[in-house]
Amino acid sequence: MQVAILTDEEFGLFADEMEYGNHMQTLEMKKLQEARGGSPHLLGVKEGDQILAGALITVSPLRMGKAVTVNGGLLAKTTESGLLLLEGIKQFTKDLNGLYLTITPMVPRKITDWEGQNERVVNAEVVDLYQQKGFSHQIYDSKMSTTELNWIYLKDLTFDSPKALFQSFDKKTGQYSIKQARKFGTEIVELTRDELPRFKEITAETADRQGYQDKTLEYYQTVYDTYGDRVKFIGAKINFANYLEQITTQEEKLKRQLAKVNAHLEKNPDSRKKNNQRQELQSQLMSMQKRKDEAEDWVATYGDKEILVAAAQFFVSPQIVTYVFAGSDERFKKLHAPYLIQEYMMNYALESSIPHYNFLGIDGVFDGSDGVFQFKKSFKGYAAQMIGAFDWAPHPYKYKMYQMLKKMTGR
Numbered sequence: 001m002q003v004a005i006l007t008d009e010e011f012g013l014f015a016d017e018m019e020y021g022n023h024m025q026t027l028e029m030k031k032l033q034e035a036r037g038g039s040p041h042l043l044g045v046k047e048g049d050q051i052l053a054g055a056l057i058t059v060s061p062l063r064m065g066k067a068v069t070v071n072g073g074l075l076a077k078t079t080e081s082g083l084l085l086l087e088g089i090k091q092f093t094k095d096l097n098g099l100y101l102t103i104t105p106m107v108p109r110k111i112t113d114w115e116g117q118n119e120r121v122v123n124a125e126v127v128d129l130y131q132q133k134g135f136s137h138q139i140y141d142s143k144m145s146t147t148e149l150n151w152i153y154l155k156d157l158t159f160d161s162p163k164a165l166f167q168s169f170d171k172k173t174g175q176y177s178i179k180q181a182r183k184f185g186t187e188i189v190e191l192t193r194d195e196l197p198r199f200k201e202i203t204a205e206t207a208d209r210q211g212y213q214d215k216t217l218e219y220y221q222t223v224y225d226t227y228g229d230r231v232k233f234i235g236a237k238i239n240f241a242n243y244l245e246q247i248t249t250q251e252e253k254l255k256r257q258l259a260k261v262n263a264h265l266e267k268n269p270d271s272r273k274k275n276n277q278r279q280e281l282q283s284q285l286m287s288m289q290k291r292k293d294e295a296e297d298w299v300a301t302y303g304d305k306e307i308l309v310a311a312a313q314f315f316v317s318p319q320i321v322t323y324v325f326a327g328s329d330e331r332f333k334k335l336h337a338p339y340l341i342q343e344y345m346m347n348y349a350l351e352s353s354i355p356h357y358n359f360l361g362i363d364g365v366f367d368g369s370d371g372v373f374q375f376k377k378s379f380k381g382y383a384a385q386m387i388g389a390f391d392w393a394p395h396p397y398k399y400k401m402y403q404m405l406k407k408m409t410g411r
Contacts, residue, residue: 001081003088006042006054014044014051015075016318022106023315023322023358024072025056031226033058036219043088045081052081057089064402065099068092073105086133093394099402100393103135104149108384114170116366116373116383126387135390150388151364153373155346155357155381162347169343173378178343181336183250185242188344191233191311196220199233199311199327206327210372215325220313230317234344236310236337240302244295251288257281291334310337314345320356321349342379357381 006014012027023029033040044054053076060067070089076082086103093101107126112119127137140150159165169175191199200217207214223231258281264274298307312326323345328338349357362373364385373383393399 001045001047001052001084003084003091004044004046006044006051008042010051011042011044011054011056014054018075018077019319020106021075021317021319022072023317023320023324024106025054025075026230026315026317028227028230028315030056032223035222035226041092043085043092045076045085045088047081052077053085055085055089057092059096059098062099062402064398064405065097068096068098068101070101070103073103073107083129083133090133090392090394093392098394100391100399102389102391103130104389105387106149107387109139109387110385112366112383114377114380114382116364116377123387130390133392135392137388137390139388140386149361149386151362151383151385153359153362153376153381153383155359155379157346157350157355157357159350162350165346165350166343168380170378170380173374174339174380177336177339177378181236181340184246184335185238186309186335186337186340187237187306188340189235189237191235191308193221193224195235195308196224196233198308199235199313202308202311202327202329203325204327205329209330220325223313227315230315232314232316232345232348234312234314234341235308236335236341237306237308238332238335238337239304239306240295240298241304244292244299247288247292247295251285251292254281254285254288258285294334309335310341312338312341312345316349316352316354318354320358321345321354322358323360338375339378346379 008027008030011030015021015026030040030042039059041057041059042054043057045052053074055070055074056072058069058071060069068089074082074085074089076085089103090101092098105126107123109123109127110119110121131137157165159168166175166178169178197217200214200220204214220233224233258278261274261278261281265271265278268274308329309332310326310328313324315322315324323342326338326341346357349355359376359379359381362376362383363370364383366373366383368374377383
């Protein structure tokens with residue numbers, strides 16, 4: 001076995017066949033970095049023509065040297081080949097005058113059940129292995145971040161049909177919201193490049209509302225151009241004229257049901273069952289009237305046009321679909337459109353024999369205060385705290401000086 005530079009084709013094929021590949025270690029990610037002015041490199045371990053390990057390595061300039069990072073960790077078929085590649089990347093860092101090397105494996109250190117409970121520790125041996133090789137270990141802050149993965153939410157797609165998948169969702173949240181969204185004619189579509197400016201408007205509004213930094217329109221366009229069929233920009237569109245028609249139809253149905261109940265109560269006024277039914281139907285009609293009033297306002301504003309009310313971006317690989325960025329128009333929150341988008345992409349993964357689904361970040365706080373977690377857990381997956389980052393510096397004293405200066409300048 002020997003460490004070697006890999007070609008794009010070699011790394012792309014190798015990454016695709018790895019059982020535990022991830023969205024950060026792909027040929028498409030390399031192309032994206034290149035298109036955005038980055039400096040990615042491909043290093044691997046080969047035995048003859050066979051590739052046993054590989055990694056996409058990113059190099060970034062610093063005032064005191066270079067930062068070398070391996071986001072998503074090393075991909076290796078054996079422990080031996082992985083350790084050899086690790087040494088090769090350390091030597092690569094030295095040769096490049098690297099100030100430090102950071103590796104962030106896409107490996108959990110804790111997993112929970114679907115509600116964030118019954119936590120258990122896993123992969124403790126990975127921490128030991130890196131520390132034995134001279135790396136320091138850091139666990140990221142609990143709060144969700146677009147740059148540092150701490151807690152994420154995942155779901156394994158071990159279902160034999162879309163119906164079985166749907167039935168796996170939480171009844172009170174996931175199933176209910178999808179059923180509600182289906183009633184009103186929301187259409188799920190794959191967005192074209194020309195529709196990305198509207199996609200960006202929705203994600204920017206959501207980022208402002210939730211307090212994080214959105215990507216630029218240029219970023220989304222570059223992703224669209226470089227990823228091809230390995231990225232999906234999915235939108236939820238609705239025609240409010242059709243929506244109003246659907247509501248009117250449902251309202252008439254409720255009125256007919258209420259009329260039947262009232263007729264029965266005229267003959268049997270003391271029927272507890274029918275009185276309860278009448279109360280429930282009256283409540284539903286009141287809610288329907290509010291929806292109808294809203295719909296009439298929307299029709300007056302938007303007419304007979306299809307309006308994008310929610311959207312999301314997904315990376316696709318043979319092993320996993322990863323939910324990356326998203327947004328929804330707060331005015332149309334009651335339409336539950338984001339739930340339909342998630343169901344659509346999980347069905348896409350199921351049909352494509354992709355076994356895993358990654359919802360990415362949550363805060364890791366399971367007391368009900370994290371709205372993002374509340375949304376993601378409605379699909380009944382499981383939470384995982386990632387193993388964190390492993391840092392190594394070829395010149396420890398120089399690296400300590402860098403850290404001190406960084407702390408002093410607040411950078």
